Amino acid sequence: MIETGAVARKRTFWQELRPQALATNSVLLAAVVFLILFMIWTYYLPGGLNAFQIKDLLNLAQALAFASFGATLVLIVGGFDLSVAGLISLVNVLVATQMPSSAGLAFSFAVLLVALGLVVGLINGCLVSFLRLESIATTLATFIILSGLALVLLAAPGGTVPPSFYEPVTGIIGGTIPVALVVLVLLVIIWLVIKRTRFGVNLFAIGADEDAATMNGVRTRAVKVWAFGVAGAMYALAGLSLSAATSTGNPNAGTPFLLTTFAAVALGGTSFAGGKGSAIGSIIGALVLAIIPKVLFVLGIASFSTGLFQGLVMIAAVLLGVATAKLGRKEES
């Protein structure tokens, strides 16, 4: 590329869509992949597209969007958080077995669960940043403990989610706008706000160079603890959306999220080495992963191969990330 430095970043929208530019913008690339899959899906969809099918897709994507939003925060500060799967299972089981059926109490209970997620995340964060334990090993341990708790509370799939909770959450406003769409837009706005706050800037600073950030007066440990904390709250929200979408409990409900969360994050171009990433990319990645089973279904491919495709997409996304990073660096130099 001839463009250099700051000039390269000031491309117009249409310039962004040229092949060379697209290869260095993973968020836009993920969006293009989603649009292509979306078009294939709607083309083969019997009876054409309607608001209910979009609602169905977004309800599925919503849980993953929350989970990958949280995972993105931790990855940006340079950590790994495997507790996502355990927390989703635990929240799902708690909703299916303990949630009160009256609407007001149900939503208070949901708020309580988000607080639980925050606390679990803060504990993870304290273990990682104050005791300086390895984040993979630590969150693996909390993942085992949380899924153990889920199993103790509910040994086999079962339980029911009160309709007073899942109906408003998975519904359609005024027959046209799915609630999940509003939630996803809100998530994008939350990310845009976080990115501009001191907390958001510090996240990237720590991920890029923790020592430099410390020397520049960033309270590294506190920021890391809060990154894990907010991530925990997001995983609890993911567990709540999953419970609303499936309306039943399963002590292993979170396990598939171990792969799909990090696949969505990788698709969205967040680096596994820290310092770089975007929750918007992760949300689009979640949409891609949610639409894959639907596309496979309308194309008549057996449902068991969903895992095969998700695995391949994940590897492809990471490889693309590596290639993109190299291209990006070449462009800047």
Next chain:
Amino acid sequence: MSGSAQADAKGAGSKEVPERRRKGISQVTLVYLIVLALIPLSRLISPAFPSTDQVENILVLGSFLAIVAFGQGLVILTGGIDLSVAAIITASAVFMSAITGAMGNSALVGVLLTLGVGILIGLFNGIGVAYLKIPPFIMTLATGVMATSILLGQTNGSPSGASPPVLRELFGTGRIFGIPITIFFFAALVFVGWLIQSRTTYGQRLYAVGNGEIVARISGLPVKQLITSVYVVSGLCCAIAGIMLLGFTAGANLSIGNDYLLPSIAAVVVGGTAIKGGTGRYLGTVAGVLLLTTVSTDISAMQLSEGWKQIVYGAIVLAALVLSRERPEGGSRTNIFARLRARKREEDMDEGHGDVSKGAAGPGQSAASQNEHRRSISQ
């Protein structure tokens, strides 16, 4: 450039391997002592304990975990992690029962083909991690999910294979001098595992890779081949465990390997191996295996659910992490962030001037590697 490489070499080399290993011994001894104390203490849980049956049970059940944990330990030694072990164990058991049952092959052919399957899956992992530079955690997770997905498709969700009589005899009912044959396998495995990891050049090279890939590469070690090999060994170990489990349980099912993923990592961590690689010994892992299996039999005897077992496992891992942390570890530089940064730096170097081992300073030095250079000087 070369200055930066030296700084990195110093940074990675300052971990002082012998000293760390000495510390490892004390943690390993501690775990063995806990196991020895736990077995008589089992009396508190059940009046039938302690008994020779209990010890026999621990050794038989532990042997399956011990072999999976050997492969997992080598992977972790190089700084990786293998999350596909459960899928490979299940795939091997199902494959073995299918190929000897429905297809009517002899047990020996079945064993050889099954080991081949394990090696192939491991190779796939290894190539992804070593050559394509995909993070181990991601690569092995994806491999595991894909293998499970293929298995589900091939068996339509319900495999109906029995175990060949030879396996049933070897790992299920067979006894020599009144001792289950599996226990002799366990003893042999501990010896071979210790030999490979601590007394061969191959083992020593893995420590070198785990302590710093750049140093290992500059020293002329075939780092990529070594990293690939540990995933192959892990795949092979899982295939062996799958075959043994098939004989033990007398039939394959799709959840046969599920109980081995987290315990295999837990056993390695409890045994004093740091998850960031470069330290740890197989005898430590065996101690971890015995501890987890003892706790597991106690929990089963208390009639507590599977969930409690997981909670206790998780607590043991956390305790092991905290305990091994309290020994001075060479300051704050040993956390995962430092390791990931070191890896990033290495990538920059790869790009900036090709093969470091040749010491060739390429003319097209990128801005990134200049920054790295400056940073490494300032440290």
